[in-house]
Amino acid sequence: IRETIRSVLRDETTVIFRELLTTQKSDINNLLQQTLTSKSTISRTTTPIPTSSIIVSSPTIINTSSTLDIKQQHVLKVARVGQLNQAFEFALSASDLNLVLYLCENVRPPELFSIQPCPLQPPVLLSLIQQLSADLNTHQELKYRYLHEALICLDLSHPSVRDYLQTVLIDLSKKLHTYIQANPSTTMAKRFQLLLMASQGLVQKIVQQRATPIIQTTTSSSSSK
Template sequence: MTQCVTGAIKQKVDSAVRQEFKEHVVPLVTSRLKPLEGQIRHEMSARIGDVEAAVKESITKTVGVKAVSEAVAHALTQSLQQAMVARYREVFSGTALPAFERSTRELLHQINNTFSAGTKEYLQQMESQGERLRRQREPLLQHLQTTVEAVRLSVDHVGNTVKEHHQRQEKSKQDETAFLAQVRDEIRRSVAACLEEHSARVATPVTSAGAAVSGQPLPQQIVQLMTFKQYNAAFQLALSASDLELVMMTCELVEPQQLFAESPPCPLTQPVLLALVQQLSADLGKKTDLKCRYLEEAVMQIESNHPSTREHLRPVLTALQTQLQAFIGQSGAPPQLVRSMRMLLMAVRSLAG
């Protein structure tokens, strides 16, 4: 009973206290705290404003320092750069690259289809054109084959005819060579007989000419010998002096064609011919035309198997070849003279071989 009364009283008292606290205490405390709240708010606002101004001033001063601004800029750059690179990579790998791959794949697929279709169409056109050309050219090819066969037969016939003609020419040439050899031998025998017949009559004038030229200067002796047509003695006298100017003077007294056409055999002996070739080839730079004409005639008269000149023939011809090649290799020489030198070089090589 006591507990029930105590519980009821406690409950009533608690309700009454709460009601009283709510109705009288709370409004009283609120009314008392309102002025204090306004004052606290005012002071807090003033202090926050002071702190904000101080912070702004401090930030402004800090940013105004060059080292700090550079450090801040560098830090921002580094952070932004890393973020931008990461973002760029993310966007490129996630968006741009797949889109580019899809576009490229589609483009290549379209190009492949277009190229394949064009190639097939081109091949079809080429095949049809080739077939048409083949049909058009088939009669021409048959005619051409027939013509080629006819030409081949004609060429074979002409070849056989030329071969037979060549064989006949070779046989005729051999007969002609044998005939010319016989004629040469006959002429030599006739000339030898004539020389023996007139030897007595020629001996006296020659002796008189030799007596007339002896005791005179060499040029005058040579001129008188040439006047008496004693060519071999005149050239031998000039060559024995080892004077090229004297040799050239002797050459100028008679044209080479006139000298070597006097009479067979050659009016100059083989030793004189070889000595003349040797001295004329020593210097081809002066009076080249006259030397060339004399060398052409003299080389044609040299006998490679003659016992008196066989031993010294090859060195003289070798030196002549060297001089001719050097002259041909020079620039500025007259073309006609160069051609003559080339022909002379070929003759010398043939004689030396």
């Protein structure tokens, strides 16, 4: 009898436990589904927009930055292998003053202009003077050092730049004069004053060179008479 009772109780207990386990599993599954659904909703409403999508919306900025980096790497690579004229010519022809300044910052002017003959050809040298003097309110120390060395290295007799040379120097003188008048008491004004005197002196030499053949011709004609 005892064994029969134990057997019956065991069977009933097993059935009860199975029912409880089934109920618990169902409740747990429902709870998990509710939790996952809630997290999914929160994720959809609070997840920020990826940065990449914002960047794609402004391709001009990305392309400009990327292109500038590529150009910077190129001019620096060309300069490092000793092709200084080609490096500056590339930077100046890119119509990007930031690229020109980047190259100037990485090539020391005393070392550049101490090479004889000057590694920069006259047209490149004049273009460098013109672009650096376009705005004298920024990178003043760097521009002063380059303009100072460039004026010393100018070849006034070079036929390829003779006509263009005077125009560039007159424009440089105007830019220097404007800065000095606007900032008379600054340290850079005193330095730019030296550049102004140098550029004006070079203009006078060019004028004299152009007038000399006329004077010689006139003198020769008078002597023959």
